[in-house]
Amino acid sequence: MIDVVMLGSAAFLAGLVDAVVGGGGLIQLPVMFSLFPKEVPATLLGTSKLAGIFGTGAAAVNYARRVRVAWSAAAPAAMAAFALSFAGAYTVTKVPADFVRALLPILLVAVAVYTFRKKDFGSVHAPVHSGNAERMFAVAMGAGIGFYDGFFGPGTGSFLMFLFVRFFGFDFLSASAAAKVVNVACNLSxxxxxxxxxxxxxxxxxxxxxxQVAGSLVGTKLAIKHGSAFVRRLFLVVVSVLILKTAYDAFVKW
Incomplete structure (x- = not known):
C-alpha cells in the first residue's frame, strides 16, 4: 500500500508539472526505478509512457478548451514527431546514446541562459510564420524532437516549449498547449x-x-490562471533540475 501511495503521488506531481512545462518524468521515473529495482528498464519506461500519455492527453484537451491551440503548427509537428519517434527508437538499439547524454546538459544550459537573459521571452504571443512556411518549420521541428524522444528522451517537453517560443513567436502559455499535442504523438508512438x-x-x-490525469488537470488550471509569467518561472526551474540530472547521468553516473 505504501508503494502504491508513493507511485500515485509521484504520478500526480508528474502530471501537474508535465502539464505546465514538461519534465514530469524527472519525478515519476526515479520513484519507479527505486521501487522496482529488479524490473527490466524498458518495462518501466513503457509503463511510464502508458501513464504519461493519459496525463499529457488530458492536459492537451484541457488546454484546447480554454486556450487557442495553434493547430496549424501543432498538427504537422505532431505527425512528424509520431513518425520519427519510431526511427529514433530503432536507432537507439543500434547506436549508443553516449554522445547525446554528454551533449544534453550543455544544450539545456544554453536554453536556460537564453530564457533568463531575455526577460520578455515568451511574454507576448506574436506568431512569426504562417501558411507553408509555418508547416515546414513545424514538420522540421516535430521530426527532430520526435527522433530525439525516441532515441533518448529527457527534456522533450521543455525543448518543445522553447522551440515554439523561440522560432514560432508563441507566448509560454500557447507554447505549452502546442507542446502537449506534439508530446501526445511522441508518447503514442x-x-x-x-x-x-x-x-x-x-x-x-x-x-x-x-x-497523472488528476495532476494534469490541476497543472493546466494553474497555467491558465497565472499565465505565461508563471509558466516561464516554472520552465526555468524544471530546466535547471534537468541540467543537474543530465549532467550527473553524463559525467558522474556513467
Missing amino acids: ALMWFGYSGHLLWQLGLMMAAC
Whole structure:
C-alpha cells in the first residue's frame, strides 16, 4: 500500500508539472526505478509512457478548451514527431546514446541562459510564420524532437516549449498547449513500440494514469490562471533540475 501511495503521488506531481512545462518524468521515473529495482528498464519506461500519455492527453484537451491551440503548427509537428519517434527508437538499439547524454546538459544550459537573459521571452504571443512556411518549420521541428524522444528522451517537453517560443513567436502559455499535442504523438508512438514488444505493466500503468490525469488537470488550471509569467518561472526551474540530472547521468553516473 505504501508503494502504491508513493507511485500515485509521484504520478500526480508528474502530471501537474508535465502539464505546465514538461519534465514530469524527472519525478515519476526515479520513484519507479527505486521501487522496482529488479524490473527490466524498458518495462518501466513503457509503463511510464502508458501513464504519461493519459496525463499529457488530458492536459492537451484541457488546454484546447480554454486556450487557442495553434493547430496549424501543432498538427504537422505532431505527425512528424509520431513518425520519427519510431526511427529514433530503432536507432537507439543500434547506436549508443553516449554522445547525446554528454551533449544534453550543455544544450539545456544554453536554453536556460537564453530564457533568463531575455526577460520578455515568451511574454507576448506574436506568431512569426504562417501558411507553408509555418508547416515546414513545424514538420522540421516535430521530426527532430520526435527522433530525439525516441532515441533518448529527457527534456522533450521543455525543448518543445522553447522551440515554439523561440522560432514560432508563441507566448509560454500557447507554447505549452502546442507542446502537449506534439508530446501526445511522441508518447503514442513510443507506447505502440513498448506494447508490441511486451514491455508494459498494464495495471500499474493505468493506476498511475488516473493520478497523472488528476495532476494534469490541476497543472493546466494553474497555467491558465497565472499565465505565461508563471509558466516561464516554472520552465526555468524544471530546466535547471534537468541540467543537474543530465549532467550527473553524463559525467558522474556513467
